Amino acid sequence: MARAPAASDVEGVDDELVFRVNRGAEQLAKGELEAARESLSRARELRPKDPQVLGLLGQALYKLGRYPEAVEAYARLVDESPVEAAARVNLGLASLKAKRHADAVRQLEIALDLNPEHRKAMGYLGLAWLEQGDFGRARSWFERAGSEQMVAKCDELLALASAAPEPSAAATQAGDDVLPPPAPIPAAPPALLGLAATRRAPEPGADVFLTRDGLLTVSAAREVLIRGQGLLAVRGAVRLAPERKRFRGRATDRSFGEGAAQVMRASGDGSLLLKPAAVLLTVLRLADDAAYFREDALFAFEASLGFENGRVAGTAVPDLNLVHLRGSGDLLLASRGPLRGLEVRTGAPVRIPSAALVGFAGALTPRLVALHEEATGAVAPRVVELIGQGRVLVDEGAAA
Numbered sequence: 044m045a046r047a048p049a050a051s052d053v054e055g056v057d058d059e060l061v062f063r064v065n066r067g068a069e070q071l072a073k074g075e076l077e078a079a080r081e082s083l084s085r086a087r088e089l090r091p092k093d094p095q096v097l098g099l100l101g102q103a104l105y106k107l108g109r110y111p112e113a114v115e116a117y118a119r120l121v122d123e124s125p126v127e128a129a130a131r132v133n134l135g136l137a138s139l140k141a142k143r144h145a146d147a148v149r150q151l152e153i154a155l156d157l158n159p160e161h162r163k164a165m166g167y168l169g170l171a172w173l174e175q176g177d178f179g180r181a182r183s184w185f186e187r188a189g190s191e192q193m194v195a196k197c198d199e200l201l202a203l204a205s206a207a208p209e210p211s212a213a214a215t216q217a218g219d220d221v222l223p224p225p226a227p228i229p230a231a232p233p234a235l236l237g238l239a240a241t242r243r244a245p246e247p248g249a250d251v252f253l254t255r256d257g258l259l260t261v262s263a264a265r266e267v268l269i270r271g272q273g274l275l276a277v278r279g280a281v282r283l284a285p286e287r288k289r290f291r292g293r294a295t296d297r298s299f300g301e302g303a304a305q306v307m308r309a310s311g312d313g314s315l316l317l318k319p320a321a322v323l324l325t326v327l328r329l330a331d332d333a334a335y336f337r338e339d340a341l342f343a344f345e346a347s348l349g350f351e352n353g354r355v356a357g358t359a360v361p362d363l364n365l366v367h368l369r370g371s372g373d374l375l376l377a378s379r380g381p382l383r384g385l386e387v388r389t390g391a392p393v394r395i396p397s398a399a400l401v402g403f404a405g406a407l408t409p410r411l412v413a414l415h416e417e418a419t420g421a422v423a424p425r426v427v428e429l430i431g432q433g434r435v436l437v438d439e440g441a442a443a
Contacts, residue, residue: 060089064096071103077292079103094123094130101133107292108349108370110141111331121150128158136167139174140347142371147171162188169193170264192280192312196264251345252326252375259317259324261343266310268350269343269375272303272319279313288352299352304339308346322377323440330371335409336402338364340438345372355409355427363397363411363427376401380440392430399441405433 067082083100090096097120104113117134124130131154138147151168154161169184173193182197251267253260261269263281277283286299286306299306309315319342329348338352348370355363368374376382378401387393387407394414403409412428429435 060086060093060096063089064099067099067103071099071106075293076103076107080107080292092119092123094120097123098130098133101137105133105137105140108347110137110347110370113137114141114143114146126157128154128161128164131157132161132164132167135164135171139167139171142174144171144175166190166193173197173264190312196312251373252324252343254324257318259319261309261315261317263309263311263313263315266308266346267343268299268306268308268346269315269317270300270304270306272342273317274315275318276316277313278316279311281309281311281313281315283307283309289350290352292351295352300338310346319377323380325376325378325382326373327376328371328373329368332371332404333367333369334402334404335365335367336374336376336436337397337400338366340376340378340401341366341368342375342377344368344374347372348374355411363400363409365409376436378438378440380438383437383439385435385437387429387431387433387435389432392428393435394426394428395435395437396424396426396441399437400427401436401438403429403433403435405431407431407433407435 063082063086067079067086070076070079070082080100080103083096083103086093086096087100097116101113101116101120104110104116114134114137117130117137120130121127121134131150135147135150135154138144138150148168148171151164151171154164155168158164165184165188169181169188169190171181172178172184173181178197178200182194182201185193185197251262251265253262258275259273261267263279268286284307286308287294288297288299289295322342324342335353344350348368350369351367353365353367355365382401385393387403387405394412396414397411407429408431409427409429411425414424414426
């Protein structure tokens with residue numbers, strides 16, 4: 044007795060699958076990440092367990108910074124190909140980016156059981172231990188991976204960890220390298236935007252943004268996007284590339300910032316040293332969350348956060364340029380004064396001068412309106428009105 048045709052045997056399904064996979068792969072190669080995700084998600088609906096579809100979809104989600112979703116796609120791929128080391132490595136790296144360190148270690152260790160010479164797995168395993176503050180284990184794996192720069196970094200961190208609280212007079216005369224390590228920038232209270240997570244306690248090597256003596260040190264180990272304002276030095280093998288604005292998941296031909304305010308993508312083994320203008324720097328953390336920020340108030344953010352540029356159009360006034368951040372990671376805000384969180388309730392919109400607006404989160408809609416009714420012959424100042432329910436972040440120093 045002939046069997047009933049499976050869904051994959053129905054005429055047209057395989058043709059659409061091939062079309063979606065090929066199109067998704069091409070879009071992925073061109074950097075059209077959101078379009079690739081859509082094509083490959085449709086392909087997955089047609090063939091949920093296809094290893095090629097799962098692998099390509101995992102790549103698209105990873106590059107979009109949607110790490111928890113990438114973890115889920117790669118986990119399915121591992122289920123289908125449990126003895127494939129490359130699948131385990133991809134799952135381990137996505138887990139590392141999603142801050143799931145225990146899962147990352149487990150998958151990378153299995154990958155090395157399957158392929159003991161997999162250098163990338165060794166390096167990623169070193170990063171997993173480094174982010175957890177275990178510099179000894181991290182150093183061992185970096186050494187096996189042949190990463191001399193990361194071995195040297197671990198040696199520095201181990202030396203700092205074992206150093207006495209107060210350096211001796213002789214050591215103090217030896218030079219800047221023996222000074223206490225930079226301190227994390229104080230984090231803003233999570234209530235400012237009502238975001239999902241509080242900032243973790245400082246861990247050596249875990250903080251991206253650090254300060255000392257008025258200087259900002261930014262680690263490029265986890266890849267960051269940062270403005271070039273006040274750049275003094277680049278230390279180590281750091282790669283810098285100008286960033287373009289993104290719209291609807293695609294890179295545009297417009298520069299993200301101009302001149303000294305150009306946003307650069309920094310990655311590699313090393314750090315940046317900056318002396319920002321006379322502004323207050325505040326760290327916020329997103330944890331599988333999303334928020335909007337005024338573009339020129341956003342100084343830097345981890346590349347683990349997906350971003351998209353947008354604007355609120357103004358009439359007879361400049362547009363309000365915004366950046367939408369989503370995912371998990373740290374970001375650095377520049378303001379003239381301390382930040383304050385204000386609640387916005389349904390039916391009670393809040394109006395804020397553009398210069399005072401830093402960011403907002405929740406179900407809020409912004410628009411540019413007049414502050415008050417215009418008198419004859421007078422022009423009322425334009426402000427940002429936020430309608431809906433959520434929280435808005437304002438700069439107390441903007442009034443000055």
